[in-house]
Ligand SMILES: [Ca+2]
């Protein structure tokens with residue numbers, strides 16, 4: 001946090017045009033996009049854009065023939081989080097005609113620009129179709145605390161515990177960036 005305050009102080013001491021340029025140089029591109037041109041320094045600290053990406057390796061057990069294996073990687077839509085509010089993120093991928101894996105988490109923002117990732121859980125659905133509501137496994141993941149500019153990843157394993165089929169499974173890697 002010391003570094004953040006120091007940057008703001010130095011930005012104030014230069015003319016407005018140079019201040020904007022300086023901000024563009026020292027903050028990540030996502031933060032510059034999220035800050036309206038006329039925002040004051042105080043307002044700028046009350047909103048952050050959080051980017052994320054997901055990579056999954058999913059296996060669908062097949063009674064006959066080889067198991068289906070699906071590798072899915074994608075970027076998440078940037079989430080704008082405001083102090084006092086929250087954003088719930090949901091992402092999913094499907095595999096083999098019977099499986100859907102969902103990633104859920106909640107984003108909140110502290111006044112000092114720190115983003116918190118909480119209520120994180122990966123859900124494993126397996127049933128008659130990829131749109132099934134049959135929840136056969138779930139794994140919660142630990143909270144993440146993201147200082148401005150910081151990126152963190154977490155790995156989550158989930159499988160079909162409900163029906164005891166270990167070949168129905170997924171390994172998920174979630175990356176979030178403040
Ligand atoms: Ca199957």
Ligand SMILES: [Ca+2]
Pocket residue numbers: 060061062068095096097098
């Ligand atoms: Ca299948």
Ligand SMILES: [Ca+2]
Pocket residue numbers: 126127134136163
């Ligand atoms: Ca099932």
